Amino acid sequence: MKFVFFISLPLYALDQWTKQLVLRWISPEGPGRIVIPDFFNLVNVTNTGAAFGSFKNNNTFFIVISSIALLVVLTLLVRRHLPDRWRDVSLALLLAGILGNLTDRLLYGHVIDFLLFNLHIRYADPWPAFNVADSCISIAVVLFIIHSFWKQKSPA
Numbered sequence: 302m303k304f305v306f307f308i309s310l311p312l313y314a315l316d317q318w319t320k321q322l323v324l325r326w327i328s329p330e331g332p333g334r335i336v337i338p339d340f341f342n343l344v345n346v347t348n349t350g351a352a353f354g355s356f357k358n359n360n361t362f363f364i365v366i367s368s369i370a371l372l373v374v375l376t377l378l379v380r381r382h383l384p385d386r387w388r389d390v391s392l393a394l395l396l397a398g399i400l401g402n403l404t405d406r407l408l409y410g411h412v413i414d415f416l417l418f419n420l421h422i423r424y425a426d427p428w429p430a431f432n433v434a435d436s437c438i439s440i441a442v443v444l445f446i447i448h449s450f451w452k453q454k455s456p457a
Contacts, residue, residue, distance in 0.1 A: 305378055308393035309400070316401035316433035323415040333417065341418050346430040347411040360410055367403040374399065387448040394441035401434025 323345050327333055333344035350357040374396050378389075405412045414430035 305389055305393040309397040312397035312437055313400045319433055320413045323413060343415055344417045344430055346414040348414050349411045360406055364406050367399055371399050391441045391444040394437040398434040398438035
């Protein structure tokens with residue numbers, strides 16, 4: 302269990318710290334800060350919805366969903382089980398991501414997104430802004446998928 306918190310807590314802290322820097326140094330009305338011209342900018346975008354800004358203005362709904370997800374993740378972590386590093390790392394990343402975005406929703410009434418990449422491909426020009434918590438959630442999902450295929454191929 303300690304292992305999980307050594308992953309979750311620093312990532313949660315990184316998420317909140319970077320968002321504080323964005324709030325302090327980047328105006329929501331402005332164009333943001335160019336990091337790599339025509340590829341990567343730091344911006345200050347408020348997101349009252351879910352991924353890619355879908356389901357806007359449903360903050361209360363997402364607070365409820367996030368709270369339920371948080372309880373499920375904590376229950377899975379606390380439950381006695383055989384050691385499984387993939388599962389634990391995935392849950393730790395998911396925990397950090399849920400906490401990061403839930404904190405934003407509770408404090409500000411929206412999620413703060415600030416990483417903006419222009420991938421110069423159709424439908425991703427630019428890719429919707431995201432944050433550290435979103436990255437944690439996305440990586441957790443990918444690890445869960447990889448883990449599920451790996452578990453299916455393992456002998457019983």
